[in-house]
Amino acid sequence: MKYPNAKKKIQAEKNLANLGMTLESDIDITNNYYLNNNIAVIHKKPTPVQVVNVSYPARNKAKIVEAYYKTPSTTDYNGIYKGRYIDFDVKETKAKTSFPLRNIHPHQIEHLRNVSNHGGIAFIIVHWKLFDKYFFLPISVILKYWDDKLGRKSIPYNDFLKHGYEIKFNYHPRLDYLKIIDQYY
Amino acid sequence: MKYPNAKKKIQAEKNLANLGMTLESDIDITNNYYLNNNIAVIHKKPTPVQVVNVSYPARNKAKIVEAYYKTPSTTDYNGIYKGRYIDFDVKETKAKTSFPLRNIHPHQIEHLRNVSNHGGIAFIIVHWKLFDKYFFLPISVILKYWDDKLGRKSIPYNDFLKHGYEIKFNYHPRLDYLKIIDQYY
Numbered sequence: 082m083k084y085p086n087a088k089k090k091i092q093a094e095k096n097l098a099n100l101g102m103t104l105e106s107d108i109d110i111t112n113n114y115y116l117n118n119n120i121a122v123i124h125k126k127p128t129p130v131q132v133v134n135v136s137y138p139a140r141n142k143a144k145i146v147e148a149y150y151k152t153p154s155t156t157d158y159n160g161i162y163k164g165r166y167i168d169f170d171v172k173e174t175k176a177k178t179s180f181p182l183r184n185i186h187p188h189q190i191e192h193l194r195n196v197s198n199h200g201g202i203a204f205i206i207v208h209w210k211l212f213d214k215y216f217f218l219p220i221s222v223i224l225k226y227w228d229d230k231l232g233r234k235s236i237p238y239n240d241f242l243k244h245g246y247e248i249k250f251n252y253h254p255r256l257d258y259l260k261i262i263d264q265y266y
Numbered sequence: 267m268k269y270p271n272a273k274k275k276i277q278a279e280k281n282l283a284n285l286g287m288t289l290e291s292d293i294d295i296t297n298n299y300y301l302n303n304n305i306a307v308i309h310k311k312p313t314p315v316q317v318v319n320v321s322y323p324a325r326n327k328a329k330i331v332e333a334y335y336k337t338p339s340t341t342d343y344n345g346i347y348k349g350r351y352i353d354f355d356v357k358e359t360k361a362k363t364s365f366p367l368r369n370i371h372p373h374q375i376e377h378l379r380n381v382s383n384h385g386g387i388a389f390i391i392v393h394w395k396l397f398d399k400y401f402f403l404p405i406s407v408i409l410k411y412w413d414d415k416l417g418r419k420s421i422p423y424n425d426f427l428k429h430g431y432e433i434k435f436n437y438h439p440r441l442d443y444l445k446i447i448d449q450y451y
Contacts, residue, residue, distance in 0.1 A: 116380070119383075121384065122377070122380045122381055122384055122386075124339065124340050126311045126312060127311060127312040127313065127314035127315065127336075127338075128312065128315075128317075129312035130312065130313075130315045130317070130330065130333070132313075132315070132333075142334070143334070143335055144332065144333075144334060145315065145330065145332070145333040145334065145335070146331060146332065147329065147330070147331065148315070148329075148330040148333055149327070149328070149329060149330065150328060150330070151312075153312075154309065155309050159344060159345075160344075160351075161351040161353075161381055161384045161385065161386045162384070163384070163385070164350075164351070164384065164385030164386070165349075165351070166345075166346040166349070166350070166351040168346075192307070195301070195307045196307055196346060198304075199306065199307055199346045199347070199348070199349065200346065200348070200349030201307075201346045201349070
């Protein structure tokens with residue numbers, strides 16, 4: 082994701098932001114497809130912004146002149162599919178062997194755990210840039226690593242192959258992640 | 267709601283914004299209560315903002331220096347309760363006899379219709395300031411007026427009494443709207 086107040090160099094952030102945009106825009110296009118074809122109602126949440134100062138240069142147009150990005154308290158995407166509550170986030174990685182859990186905010190993991198406990202379908206979608214592969218990874222797999230205090234703080238690519246579900250890139254829709262839900266939930 | 271680029275005088279908007287804050291903050295407190303007591307996972311979505319210009323005055327802190335409020339494409343609140351997808355918006359009115367439908371964005375009504383068609387629980391919560399009464403109004407009631415091209419573009423208070431469900435203001439939680447769902451869904 083792209084929250085520029087993270088502790089990284091600006092240039093690195095800009096690159097990350099661009100990477101994030103691609104997967105996000107593919108998911109947005111997929112969600113539009115779902116919406117227009119009456120398959121599901123899934124939207125991206127707006128990026129949370131703390132507004133500090135607003136000016137009114139023209140008659141009716143408020144202009145925000147000072148604001149900051151906030152850490153999100155939940156994930157970016159949620160909605161409904163066949164009566165089920167769906168909740169997920171998307172991440173891109175340039176890693177070769179292992180996906181570092183620090184790519185996900187602790188709030189987001191706890192939020193997905195909550196959703197799952199309440200009967201929702203909670204997961205992340207990860208794009209492995211180097212292999213150009215997309216995986217649907219259920220929260221249960223993430224929690225196995227997250228809750229293991231002694232364990233690794235990253236999820237090996239092999240576990241994506243074993244416990245995740247590959248989403249093939251396509252055109253209509255681009256990343257048909259709901260197909261995974263049809264097959265495995 | 268409080269989107270300052272609507273066609274209204276600035277002062278009127280500020281008043282509306284303040285009014286909105288009260289009901290919204292009561293709902294936020296209620297949602298925190300639900301979350302902390304493991305009853306439901308329902309969050310407010312961030313207000314959508316179009317960021318135009320960002321500066322980097324300090325090392326790692328992005329400062330947004332030009333941005334504008336956007337019209338929301340969905341409602342403000344959604345989440346999960348007992349496995350069900352929940353979606354709603356909250357509105358305040360100073361009206362005495364009838365709630366004008368122009369208080370709700372057309373997108374929001376169509377979004378709630380979609381949600382309902384997909385098996386979710388879709389509604390609005392309206393605070394009638396003059397009577398200090400809160401009502402849970404199912405989307406089906408709103409659509410009866412919205413879809414009637416020849417009909418009234420406002421919903422009479424009497425219809426809130428007849429077809430809506432009153433939510434009593436309380437302390438823990440403040441506005442226990444999930445109780446309505448337990449009773450009527």
